[in-house]
Every structure is written in C-alpha cells, then in structure tokens.
Amino acid sequence: MIKTKVKASRNYTVITGRRLIGRTGKLIEEIRPFAKKILIVSESRVAPHYLARVKASCEKSGFEVYDYVFEAGERSKNINTIAGMWGAMAKAGFTRTDLIVALGGGVCGDMAGFAAATFLRGIDFIQIPTSLLAMVDASIGGKTGIDLAEGKNQVGAFWQPSLVIEDISCLDTLPEGVFIEGMAEVIKYAFIMDLPLYNLLCENTLGSLRSDPLLLEKVVGMCVKDKAHVIENDEHDNGIRQTLNYGHTVGHVIEKNNNFRLPHGICVAKGMGIMIDACERNSTLSYEDASNMKDLIKAYGLPVSDEITPEQAVAGAMNDKKKRGSILSVILVNKIGHSQIKNMTHKEYLEFLK
Ligand SMILES: NC(=O)c1ccc[n+]([C@@H]2O[C@H](COP(=O)([O-])OP(=O)(O)OC[C@H]3O[C@@H](n4cnc5c(N)ncnc54)[C@H](O)[C@@H]3O)[C@@H](O)[C@H]2O)c1
Ligand SMILES: [Zn+2]
Incomplete structure (x- = not known):
C-alpha cells in the first residue's frame, strides 16, 4: 500500500493499494467521525461490480447510506445528472457534515465532485476511482465539472476531495x-x-x-x-x-x-x-x-x-x-x-x- 499526501487548499491522502474498497467505511470514519449520511455516486457499468461492497462497508461503520447511479458515459456528464444528485441529497436531509463518495471513472468523479462543491455551498467528497485514468489523473487535484453542448468541462469548480481510495483490484474489470x-x-x-x-x-x-x-x-x-x-x-x-x-x-x-x-x-x-x-x-x-x-x-x-x-x-x-x-x-x-x-x-x- 502506498500513501501519498497532497498539500493543497485542503490537504488529503491518496491511498493506493489492493482490496481497499471493503475498508471504505473504516477509512471514512477515521477522517470524518461526525459524518452521518453518505451518498455513493456511481454509474451503470461500475455499480454492478463494486457498489454493494462499498455500501456494505459504509453501513457496517454506522453510516446512513444512499446511492445515485447514472448511465455510464460522457453523455451523462451534464447538469441533469447533477440535479439528480442534489435532489437525492436534499430529499434525504443531507447537512454540511455529510458527504459524497464517487465510485467510478473520471466522468463519475468530476460530477460527484461538482455536486459536492455546490450542494449547501460545499460538502466533503471522497474519490474511489475505478479507471486507470481516474486513478492517475482525474481523481487528484480537485478539478470538478460538467460538459455543455458547446464544449467539454465548460462549467465547474476547484474542489479538492477529502480522501482518495485507489483500489488497484478494481482495474481487473476495466476493458x-x-x-x-x-x-x-x-x-x-x-x-x-x-x-x-x-x-x-x-x-x-x-x-x-x-x-x-x-x-x-x-x-x-x-x-x-x-x-x-x-x-x-x-x-x-x-x-x-x-x-x-x-x-x-x-x-x-x-x-x-x-x-x-x-x-x-x-x-x-x-x-x-x-x-x-x-x-x-x-x-x-x-x-x-x-x-x-x-x-x-x-x-x-x-x-x-x-x-x-x-x-x-x-x-x-x-x-x-x-x-x-x-x-x-x-x-x-x-x-x-x-x-x-x-x-x-x-x-x-x-x-x-x-
Ligand atoms: N478532473 C480532472 O482533473 C480530470 C483529468 C482528466 C480527465 N478528466 C475527465 O475524466 C473523464 C474521463 O475519465 P475516464 O476515462 O475514467 O472515463 P469514464 O468515467 O467514462 O470511464 C471509462 C469507461 O470505463 C468504464 N469503467 C470505469 N471503471 C471501470 C471498472 N473498474 N470496471 C469496468 N468498467 C469501468 C466506464 O463505465 C466507462 O465506460 C472525462 O470526462 C474527463 O474530462 C478529469
Ligand atoms: Zn488527459
């Protein structure tokens, strides 16, 4: 297991290793003991493989867990999907101490991060990147956002994650x-x-x-x-x-x-x-x-x-x-x-x- 510290407007750790997603709940507890609710944002190709494990781990640590699964692909990277996430959190009564977990590739991370940056003017989010690109690039550095019909990544915010959990085992199912x-x-x-x-x-x-x-x-x-x-x-x-x-x-x-x-x-x-x-x-x-x-x-x-x-x-x-x-x-x-x-x-x- 490799731990890398990122020093930015918010400091955080990137954990790179194997069989980590089953420990998601514990890892979140360590850094955010006062959080109560978690929204796991994932997409249709990743969720069938990993959502249940991440969810079970968070529930085991006592969190109240919700999920929001959108259709995989860049075409989903728009304001409607973000509105779905905002709505799910508002309906479940999320407060500023609750958080989002992004479980997927760069599309998922960019959007979950943007929803976190904007909901209640900013709540914490945790990245669990599942594609190689997201592990080495998109999940680190706090660039979040969505596409417009006029161009890619045209709307967004700098919003750093609070933790990045990179489970190399997830790459086994990556095409x-x-x-x-x-x-x-x-x-x-x-x-x-x-x-x-x-x-x-x-x-x-x-x-x-x-x-x-x-x-x-x-x-x-x-x-x-x-x-x-x-x-x-x-x-x-x-x-x-x-x-x-x-x-x-x-x-x-x-x-x-x-x-x-x-x-x-x-x-x-x-x-x-x-x-x-x-x-x-x-x-x-x-x-x-x-x-x-x-x-x-x-x-x-x-x-x-x-x-x-x-x-x-x-x-x-x-x-x-x-x-x-x-x-x-x-x-x-x-x-x-x-x-x-x-x-x-x-x-x-x-x-x-x-
Ligand atoms: N924020 C940043 O700094 C940053 C940097 C680079 C790219 N990006 C953004 O990232 C996106 C591209 O990321 P991406 O290539 O991860 O795209 P993606 O999220 O669409 O994932 C690529 C494909 O792999 C599938 N997939 C992901 N993980 C899987 C797994 N473990 N098993 C099976 N299938 C899996 C997805 O369903 C999708 O079909 C773009 O939207 C780009 O703008 C952001
Ligand atoms: Zn690139």
Missing part, C-alpha cells in the same frame, strides 16, 4: 481498450517529469502491468506522486500544472475534429507523437529521445500520428479554453523526464508544427 487509454496519461508523466517511471515502463509491457498487481500499484503510485507534486506547486493551473497538458493541446483538437468518437487517451497519444516530431524537427529534442519516446507509446498499444494538418491544429488551439489571450502555452519535452512551457503566438506555433 483492455480503456486501460490502454489510461496508459497515455501514465506515459505523459514519464515524459514530462519522471525518468524512473519512463525506465520502468520501458522494462515492462502492457501484459506484465495488467498481470502483476504489485507492479501496477507501483506505477500508479508513481503517477500519483507526480500529480501531487504538480498540484502542490500550482493548484489553480497558472504555471507548472499546465505541463500536464502535454500532448493535449493537439489532442483536444483531434478529439473535436472527430466529433469525440475517438477516445481521449488515443488523441493524447497522437498529440504527444505530433509534439515529439515537431520538437525533433525544430532540433529541440534529440533523434534518439524522439524515437525512444514514440517506441514507448507504440509498445503500449497507442498511436503516434494523425492526419491533422498544422493549420487545423493551430486553428483548433485558438479556441481552446486553456488559451490566455492570443498567446498559447505550448508544452514541450526537450529531454525525457523534463518539460518546458513555451509561450507562442499562433504564427510561431504554426511554424513550429510545420
């Missing part, structure tokens, strides 16, 4: 394709800030990660430490947190150009591949590092290129919500394990990608 998608974010940490993680990933394979729980726990734990480090230094995304956007500026445009039919992780991998090529062409990354990086992405079953043109990539980036004025913050990796934020005008960015 292979969704696991591979999560690997794009794992590889991202290796490239931008974690050479030991890069080496560990090179020494192993997708198969060994999936079949060796201790190895997987170690890899997830390393990513959690990386994310915690970033959050501690820049909770509100004004500096170093932007480095987590590596591969995402191009990736988001590819996602949009494909009407969100291509999964996020696939688009991020393509985005990283395009940035690697661009850095190599601009002589800011060695040929050796560039080919090693692309080999690693491919070794974990992910793509490294896309038909998107530099013009399309630049036009799409100009609409990105992360853009500040007319300047783009472009994340570059100039050496494996090190990243840099470079501010570029759209003209400079176009030159860079060409």
Whole structure:
C-alpha cells in the first residue's frame, strides 16, 4: 500500500493499494467521525461490480447510506445528472457534515465532485476511482465539472476531495481498450517529469502491468506522486500544472475534429507523437529521445500520428479554453523526464508544427 499526501487548499491522502474498497467505511470514519449520511455516486457499468461492497462497508461503520447511479458515459456528464444528485441529497436531509463518495471513472468523479462543491455551498467528497485514468489523473487535484453542448468541462469548480481510495483490484474489470487509454496519461508523466517511471515502463509491457498487481500499484503510485507534486506547486493551473497538458493541446483538437468518437487517451497519444516530431524537427529534442519516446507509446498499444494538418491544429488551439489571450502555452519535452512551457503566438506555433 502506498500513501501519498497532497498539500493543497485542503490537504488529503491518496491511498493506493489492493482490496481497499471493503475498508471504505473504516477509512471514512477515521477522517470524518461526525459524518452521518453518505451518498455513493456511481454509474451503470461500475455499480454492478463494486457498489454493494462499498455500501456494505459504509453501513457496517454506522453510516446512513444512499446511492445515485447514472448511465455510464460522457453523455451523462451534464447538469441533469447533477440535479439528480442534489435532489437525492436534499430529499434525504443531507447537512454540511455529510458527504459524497464517487465510485467510478473520471466522468463519475468530476460530477460527484461538482455536486459536492455546490450542494449547501460545499460538502466533503471522497474519490474511489475505478479507471486507470481516474486513478492517475482525474481523481487528484480537485478539478470538478460538467460538459455543455458547446464544449467539454465548460462549467465547474476547484474542489479538492477529502480522501482518495485507489483500489488497484478494481482495474481487473476495466476493458483492455480503456486501460490502454489510461496508459497515455501514465506515459505523459514519464515524459514530462519522471525518468524512473519512463525506465520502468520501458522494462515492462502492457501484459506484465495488467498481470502483476504489485507492479501496477507501483506505477500508479508513481503517477500519483507526480500529480501531487504538480498540484502542490500550482493548484489553480497558472504555471507548472499546465505541463500536464502535454500532448493535449493537439489532442483536444483531434478529439473535436472527430466529433469525440475517438477516445481521449488515443488523441493524447497522437498529440504527444505530433509534439515529439515537431520538437525533433525544430532540433529541440534529440533523434534518439524522439524515437525512444514514440517506441514507448507504440509498445503500449497507442498511436503516434494523425492526419491533422498544422493549420487545423493551430486553428483548433485558438479556441481552446486553456488559451490566455492570443498567446498559447505550448508544452514541450526537450529531454525525457523534463518539460518546458513555451509561450507562442499562433504564427510561431504554426511554424513550429510545420
Ligand atoms: N478532473 C480532472 O482533473 C480530470 C483529468 C482528466 C480527465 N478528466 C475527465 O475524466 C473523464 C474521463 O475519465 P475516464 O476515462 O475514467 O472515463 P469514464 O468515467 O467514462 O470511464 C471509462 C469507461 O470505463 C468504464 N469503467 C470505469 N471503471 C471501470 C471498472 N473498474 N470496471 C469496468 N468498467 C469501468 C466506464 O463505465 C466507462 O465506460 C472525462 O470526462 C474527463 O474530462 C478529469
Ligand atoms: Zn488527459
């Protein structure tokens, strides 16, 4: 078991280990002894596997437990689902000392977190991420929110969880394709800030990660430490947190150009591949590092290129919500394990990608 402390506007612990969900009740009791009611928010693909166990554990610790299960998928990430959660809590008479538990992937965590941030102007919430992406990324750092018809994650709040319980055993039921998608974010940490993680990933394979729980726990734990480090230094995304956007500026445009039919992780991998090529062409990354990086992405079953043109990539980036004025913050990796934020005008960015 690995415990990582996150120091932010609210300090909390991320516990990464195996067979943890059966201990949910006890873990909550330790940090919130005065809570009475718990709303477990989950979704239709995760709930059949894990809801009963989490619920039983919370009930055993004496909590009054309610659940709210929505239909799995990004399409549910909207205000109607949030209204359902608010209504469930209001009906059950939740007070400020009660709390929400998010049991699911990033969609579930982002929404349960947003409901927690807004109900009674803010109640506590606990993350139990069940996808690889949610374990290494979405459940840590307090970005919560929903999508609008006009764009993804357009409404939300910074609201940190009070505890994150990462049970690696839950990844056993995660479909292979969704696991591979999560690997794009794992590889991202290796490239931008974690050479030991890069080496560990090179020494192993997708198969060994999936079949060796201790190895997987170690890899997830390393990513959690990386994310915690970033959050501690820049909770509100004004500096170093932007480095987590590596591969995402191009990736988001590819996602949009494909009407969100291509999964996020696939688009991020393509985005990283395009940035690697661009850095190599601009002589800011060695040929050796560039080919090693692309080999690693491919070794974990992910793509490294896309038909998107530099013009399309630049036009799409100009609409990105992360853009500040007319300047783009472009994340570059100039050496494996090190990243840099470079501010570029759209003209400079176009030159860079060409
Ligand atoms: N808050 C943040 O900092 C942050 C960071 C990255 C991504 N996100 C958000 O996270 C979301 C993507 O997260 P995701 O990839 O986890 O999506 P998701 O929650 O939709 O989960 C992906 C798929 O895996 C299934 N699933 C999850 N856990 C499972 C399990 N243990 N067993 C079987 N099936 C399981 C889900 O039902 C879904 O079909 C996006 O909405 C994105 O905006 C947020
Ligand atoms: Zn991402």
